[in-house]
Structure formats: C-alpha cells, structure tokens
Amino acid sequence: MTRIFFMASAAMVVLTGWAMAAGGAIEGEVAKRSVNYIAIGMFLFFVAATLVLTAWAARRTRSASDFYTAGGGITGFQNGLAIAGDYMSAAAFLGVSGMVFGKGVDGIFYTVGWTVGWPLILFMIAERLRNLGKFTFADVASFRFEQTRIRTLSAFGALTVVVFYLIAQMVGAGKLIQLLFGLEYSYAVILVGVLMMLYVTFGGMLATTWVQIVKAVLLLGGCTVLVILGLAQFGFSPEAMMRAALDNHAAHEEILKPSSSISDPIAAVSLALALMCGPAGLPHILMRFFTVPDAKAARKSVFYATGFIGYFFILAVTIGFLAITLVGTNPAYLDGAGKLIGGGNMAAIHLSGEVGGDVFLGFISAVAFATILAVVSGLALSGASAVSHDLYARVIRNGKASDKQEMRVSRIATLMLGVIAIVLGLAFENQNIAFMVGLAFGLAASVNFPVLFLSLFWKGMTTRGAFIGGLIGLVSAVACVVLGPTVWVSVLGFAAPIFPWDQYALFSMSAAFFGIWFFSVTDRSARAALDKAGYPAQFVRSETGLGAAGALAH
C-alpha cells in the first residue's frame, strides 16, 4: 500500500513539473498571464507537504472508521478549523470579495446568511447528529426507518449535491489556474482530480482533514496580511479606506444600497433560506461531525468554526472595498473596456500583487489553488462514503459487508468520482455553470435538510413520508432551476423563464416539508407503526448520547 502511494506521489510531482513546463509553451494562446514561477514554486511546496501528510495518514488508516471519520479522534478545535476550511471555498474567498468590488454591500448579505446558519446548526442539529450517527448523515436520517428506501434517497441526495458541487469546483479550478499559473485548462483539471484521488484513497478522512486544516490556516493568515497591507496604504484608517472606495467606485454612494437582486422580498427570503439551511444539508460538512469523539467536541467545533468563518467573511468583505481603490483605479489591472483583467473574481488576487509584490501574489495564488484542492477532497470523500457505506454496505449487502470490503468499495468509488469529476470538468469548460452551485445548495436545503430535520424532531414521520417528501423536494428543486432564468433563458436560450425567480428554496423547501408531513400522516401501514415506535429510543440516544459510536482512535 505504502509503496503504491510513494510511486504515485513521485509520478505526480514529475507530472506536475511537466505540466507546468508545458504551460509555458502554450501561454500565448490561452492565458493572459505569463507563467508565474513564484506561485508555481509555492504551490509545488504545498503539494509536496500535503503528500507527506497523506503518507503519514495512510499508515494510520486501517479500519473503516479510520477511513471515514479519522477514527473519531479529531479535537474540537481541529474540527472547527476543518469545518471553516470546507466552508471557505474559493467561491467564498474570490466570489465575496469580487461581489463587493463590483456591487458593494450585496456581499455582506451573503456573508451574514452564511454565518447565521451556524448557531442554528449548533442549537438544533450538531450534538444530535453526533449522538446518532456513525459515518454519514444517512445513518441519522434512516435511524428508525426502513433502511433500503431512506438510505437510497439520502445517498442519492448526497451524491447529486456532491457531483454538482464538484463540477463547479473543477471548472472554477481550471479557469483559476489558467489565470494564476498560466497553465492550460485541461492540465489543471486533471491535476486537481488526480491529487484529490491520492489524498482520499490513501489518506482517508485523516489526510483530508489535515489538508483542510493546513489550508484554512494559510487562507486565514494570508487574508489577514492582505487586509493589513491594504489598510497600511490608507494610514490604517478604515474610514479613509471607505471614503476612497466611495470616491473611486463608478457608482459612488450607490454601492451602499442593496441591489435589485436583494430588494425583491420573495427572492430575498428564498436566498436567506438557502444560505441558512443549505449548510445543514451539505454531506461533506455534516460528515465532519463524526470525526470528533463526542457531543461535547461537536459543540466546540461549531463554536470555533463560527468564529473563524465570521472573521474570514469580515476580511473578505474588507478586501473587496480595499480593491475598489487600489485595484479599480489602476489601469494595469483593467482591460480596454475598463473591466477587471481575468473577470470580477480576480479582485483579491490583483490586490495581493498590488500591496505585497510578486512573492505575496504567488502566495495568495497558491492558497487559492490549495483551497479548491482541499474542498474537492472533502466532497469526494463524502460522495464515496455515500456509495460504499450507504449503498453498498447497507442497501446492497444488507449490513453484512466486512470493514475491508467496505473500504475497498469506497476507494474504488473515490477513483470513479475523480474520473467523473475530470471528465465533466473538461466537458463543461465553456458552459455557464453558475447554476450548479445554486443547484447544489438548493438540493441540500430541499432534500437532505428536511428529511434530516424532521427525522430528528417529528415522531410522526414515517418511511413513506420521508421518501416521497424527499423526492418531491428533489424534483421541485430541479424543476425550479431548469425552468428558471439561469437554465431556461441563459443556457437553453428561451425568451422568458417559466419560473421567474433565480432563488427558489422557499418553494422547494415548502414542497418537501409539506410532502413529508402529508404522506406521513396519511400513512396507515405496518411500517409506519414501526417507524413511530422507534422514536423513543432514538430520542433518548439523541438527547443523552447513550449508545453513541465512540472514539476508536488511540
């Protein structure tokens, strides 16, 4: 096992060097930037360090519990950093600062929604999840129900969220690396896919968690330095910084007003719901609650995660306002039409070069790439566990698969997910994929979240209600996206959308909750009686942790 890993790692380093060198030859045709050797050097250093980490983790990953949950031996503080790391994706870092750079205060509307979800997850879900589950959130959702149907539903809920999110990350990675490193798109996508497969198949959750922790520390540290260097240009006066931003932005004081996408009440409520409930249905985030030893550590991890996330978003918003003056007024960063070179999401990257020179630009670019790599690995692991633990071990083998067989299936599933991610990443290169992230969050909020939430709190829920209600959530979320402005108009080219809103969580979540309620209260089957009879035992375990899967690590 170890030998295979070292051979694969050595091949990887050679390949990376080759791809980077090849990138130099094609820079003229695809990329506007020249090859950035400092950035590539720093990134290679990060890759080498994480591969060493993976080799260390591979020696400690023996049982299925090691593989899925790092043996439950991660501390609350470490897990808090890892959760924050999962959450601080490239989209959050570059997207939020880019949104502030372009539109002003709209960015804060998103960051507040993303942060406020965490206290609610803590008060309602975190410890119950830890007390009931073992490896995946489907363990919790199917606790007292008929395994086959609810596991299958939850596994498909998890897989669809993972695949859409994965494609969006892969395409983003390809585009970003093209700009940051002057590397060709296809090399970038393959590089991300192969590194992800290495981390997950060999190092399991332990490697995935530590890669995430290292990246979270680098990202938080890098952003802090970026804000300090930026504010230094204004004599460390936030007031002077904001005054300059108002003077220099083309829209002036208008950037302090919420834009039309937020001023429509239905869109605003829908967006707020998706931002708040989406995270509680994202499988790679929920899985992190099983990596800590008990409910106490689960609570602590949310406490630390909320702190890091809140701090990070304050930095990201500030970076956007800094960039308005320092980047937006410098013709070196603008193309002929006065637009930002490389697109709106590059504001933070340009800012790092402006205030910190080439070395700091290289550092921030490498961190942005590392961010994608770490998030993609977490996604792949949660997708693989849905296949191996939920579908293979529980549904196909009826719980009779051995640890060894289950781990082998999850490794194969990881490789398959890696190949799927690479192929779809290449296929969607020139497609408009903005709707995919929206779809991933919407599906998480309207399939996984309602089933999980009601299974915890409503004793009247039955297998039939959960299954049909979850499907209704799935179908209505997909329908709202396909018939809405992003797909119906932008992708398919029709004149007017059938479903007028971009934000749809209000409708699909209501449909899912109503479906679960209706098909549960009308359920008179023998299975329904069993489902309801199982509630007291589940209730006691979720409230006290009695009988919960404990820490197995040493």
Place this chain on the structure above:
Amino acid sequence: MVPVHEKILANQRFHELVARRNRFSVTLSLIVLAVYIGFVSVAVFNPALFSAPFLGTSAWCVGLIAGFCIQAFAFVMTGIYTLRANGQFDRLAREAIRGGQA
C-alpha cells in the same frame, strides 16, 4: 427486561434535562432568527436606513457595521450555548443515564 431507554424515559432527571436544554436552545435560536430577520427586513423594506452613514458622519453605512456585528454576535451565541451545554447540561445527562442504568 425493560430496555434502557424506557428506564431513562421514566426518569424525572431526563425530562428535566430535555426541558431545560430545549428551552435554552429554542430561546437562543429565536434570538438569532429575530436578529437575522431584522437585518434582512431592513435591507429589503428600508434600504435608506441600511445605507445611512454609521453614527451620522462615517463613510461606512449602518448595514455594513450591522453585518459585521451580527457575524461577531453569532460567534458569541455559539460560545454561550457551548459553555452551558458542556457544563451544566452534560452533568444532567450523565445523571439521567446513571439513573436509567441503576
């Protein structure tokens, strides 16, 4: 033999724990939700207040400062819950389990 969970369900301490913890977590959730709904409502229904200068003269607007404060407030709320749940509530839970197994 009576299952453990039924013994625990019959235990007064267990119900005390659940009632106290639920009251606490529901109260905190409602406070967080009220703050968030307040923030969203101001952005949607009173944009003038949202973009008014902070303290009357600052270049920073009220909405931005409020947003930063809500993010800090979310952190404080998780701290308050974690402190009480990891201390007092976990003690009650241990007593409830011991009562159930005795």
